[in-house]
Amino acid sequence: xxxxxxxxxxxxxxxxxxxxxxxxxxxxxxxxxxxxxxxxxxxxxxxxxxxxxxxxxxxxxxxxxxxxxxxxxxxxxxxxxxxxxxxxxxxxxxxxxxxxxxxxxxxxx
Numbered sequence: 001x002x003x004x005x006x007x008x009x010x011x012x013x014x015x016x017x018x019x020x021x022x023x024x025x026x027x028x029x030x031x032x033x034x035x036x037x038x039x040x041x042x043x044x045x046x047x048x049x050x051x052x053x054x055x056x057x058x059x060x061x062x063x064x065x066x067x068x069x070x071x072x073x074x075x076x077x078x079x080x081x082x083x084x085x086x087x088x089x090x091x092x093x094x095x096x097x098x099x100x101x102x103x104x105x106x107x108x109x
Contacts, residue, residue: 012045022048039068 002017012025029041043063050057065072072080 018046021051022046040066042066 001019004015004017006012006014011027013027014025016024016026018024023046025045025047027043029043032039032041043065045063046061048059048061050059062073065074065077067077067080
């Protein structure tokens with residue numbers, strides 16, 4: 001594999017040449033610090049090539065959004081964003097001041 005770093009003016013921040021017939025583009029959007037880890041939000045796209053076709057076929061796959069280890073399409077990302085905003089508005093409506101020390105929530109199983 002070969003990694004190509006693009007400058008800030010380029011649509012993608014990096015391109016990885018996966019093999020002779022595919023490349024992956026990537027654009028990190030943000031890193032969000034959580035209490036115990038950091039979540040990377042990025043957009044990536046795979047482009048395959050059929051080198052045996054005349055002319056060579058370029059077959060781009062739809063871009064995908066990653067939220068940490070989860071891959072989302074644009075509709076799923078919009079839905080999560082809407083629900084997160086609803087949760088923020090709910091918390092804001094409670095009127096509680098943020099406390100720097102709070103007990104951890106019990107994980108849902």
